[in-house]
Amino acid sequence: MNIILLGPPGSGKGTQGELLAERTGVVRVSTGDLLRDAVGKGTSLGRRARSYMDQGLLVPDDVIIGLLREVLGSPAAAGGVIMDGFPRTVAQAEAVDALLKEKGGAVDAVLLFEVPDDELRRRIIGRASQIGRTDDNVEALRQRLAVYREQTQPLVDFYRGRGILVEIDAVGSIPEIAERVRTGLDA
Numbered sequence: 001m002n003i004i005l006l007g008p009p010g011s012g013k014g015t016q017g018e019l020l021a022e023r024t025g026v027v028r029v030s031t032g033d034l035l036r037d038a039v040g041k042g043t044s045l046g047r048r049a050r051s052y053m054d055q056g057l058l059v060p061d062d063v064i065i066g067l068l069r070e071v072l073g074s075p076a077a078a079g080g081v082i083m084d085g086f087p088r089t090v091a092q093a094e095a096v097d098a099l100l101k102e103k104g105g106a107v108d109a110v111l112l113f114e115v116p117d118d119e120l121r122r123r124i125i126g127r128a129s130q131i132g133r134t135d136d137n138v139e140a141l142r143q144r145l146a147v148y149r150e151q152t153q154p155l156v157d158f159y160r161g162r163g164i165l166v167e168i169d170a171v172g173s174i175p176e177i178a179e180r181v182r183t184g185l186d187a
């Protein structure tokens, strides 16, 4: 089972991804976590990724696609993956298709976490204040939302056209949304 979690920053897809991984036993992979780890360790990947991440920009596709090859080709991913934070561009989506095909797999479902814009803005400001609000933080989060709209949102139509998009109303309590995810995947 290969599942993609799609949604803007602040949509709660990371939390739901963790719950889904616990419930199904399918491994969750987050490129954001892998990149933050690489930055922390000061690896060459981390050194290349850092300034993009600090600015709320996407790390270039050639860097990410190398990482995806490693992750999707690993033995841990043999039973499928829950993809959190990737693909984020059409080029990455095409790379995911090709890499899964090499293993005889495919993307089975794409969960789209939908949150209205005004609610997202409230969450972004709230999150920035939790992590020690500076205008830089607010600005970086706004930037990430703009990048999502521009570069990642096109994936919604990409997957809808294939009939594998599952839209999830992502406003509500964590258990309520987890229940919608469960029903959406069963349907």
Ligand code: AMP
Residues within 6 Å of the ligand: 009, 031, 032, 033, 035, 052, 053, 054, 056, 057, 058, 059, 060, 064, 084, 085, 086, 087, 088, 092, 144
């Ligand atoms: P996330 O935790 O998924 O929001 O990712 C944090 C940051 O890591 C993003 O703002 C990007 O700079 C970078 N990043 C994570 N995943 C990707 C990806 N698939 N493609 C490009 N950049 C990414």
